[in-house]
Amino acid sequence: QAGIIASEVPGRSRERDGSESNQCSLHPFQVSFQQLGWDHWIIAPHLYTPNYCKGVCPRVLHYGLNSPNHAIIQNLVNELVDQSIPQPSCVPYKYVPISILLIEANGSILYKEYEDMIAQSCTCR
Amino acid sequence: QVGQPSVALLPEASTVPLIRELLEEAPGKQQRKPRVPGPPLRYMLELYQHSADESGHPRENRTTGATMVRLVRPLANVARPLRGPWHKQTLDFPLRPNRVAYQLVRATVVYRHQLHLAHSHLSCHVEHWVQKSPTDHFPSSGRGSSKPSLLPEAWTEMDITQHVGQKLWNHKGRRVLRLLFLCQQPRGSEVLEFRWHGTSSLDTAFLLLYFNDTQSVQKAKLLPRGLEEFTERDPSLILRRAR
Secondary structure (H helix, E strand, C coil), rough: HHHHHHCCHHHHHHHHHHHHHHCEEEECCCCCCCCCCCCCCCCCEEEEEECEECCCCCCCHHHHHHHHHHHHHHHHHHHHCCCCCCCCCEEEEEEEEEEEEECCCCCCEEEEEEEEEEEEEEECC | CCCCCCCCCCCCHCHHHHHHHHHHHHCCCHHHHHHHHCCHHHHHHHHHHEEECCCCEECCCCCCCCCEECCCCCCEEEEECCCEEEHHHHHHHHEEECCCCEEEEEEEEEEEEEEEEEEECCCCCCCEECCCCCCCCCCCCCCCCEECCCCCCCCCEEHHHHHHCCCCCCCCCCCEEEEEECCCCCCCCCCCCCCCCEEHHHHHHHCCCEEHHHHHEEEEECCCCCHHHHHEEEEEEEEHHHH
């Protein structure tokens, strides 16, 4: 079966997975801390861009998706063995931190770097 | 619920680091944002602008040397007017017990070394408070007193890391760091009787505590340099090799 998969015409898998445009990818998204209900204690920044990952995970996962081998296997299981096992999910792969200036309940002022607050790339897992 | 402005934090969510911190650090929604006087807020805004861009991304060339900097203001009290050329103000800084996750890397006190009161201008410095009369001064013009670009002219930053150190730090419950803020009238000037009208301790000094998040310190150590560079450069290489 490996031969068939390897010679798979990308277009066919796209038929099943929809067009190129809805493949797993990073989408920019910006919120204000006011929308999150935190503006009464956050001084800076005013806007925050967490971004998000969205899209389907095609059967033959291209390299840019940093997917583990397991994701390819799970796709095959979903297609060839048991459809109740879901395809891999499109989730963040790399994150970057954000620096926040905030006021604490006792009036102290805090500069703090929070890890993993902004999605920088996506993967199928 | 959509449109619900405040974050309804689920009880079990407190295991997630950020949510746990929100529960601890964020003043309650009903609580007004505490009023913070000029110099401390200005100082921290400057520090923030030097350390992060307008989107909040930490700058590569930031110089704080810490992932968290807390500005602690002294408990409000007003100096006791004294006779003679000296004026003394006791500054009590409340210290929270240190969370295991953070390591104190530096502590400094930032204070006005010049004060203009009534018709005179005083020169001031800070000492750590001892039971008996203050004898050993912090070197008021020695080690650690620096004038980083963040500070307006009349302010000085004094390193007191040793003084704060572990002895004050790992006790449970609230601790108070007590310092003395001493001002002297210029020599030879007519000794004026001052009343420190409203010069509360909130305007004369504040504490800066620099921490590193031990997890990120650990993470940096976990990956030997080579592997870290390797994964950074091209993660798919690892995958290909595994294949």
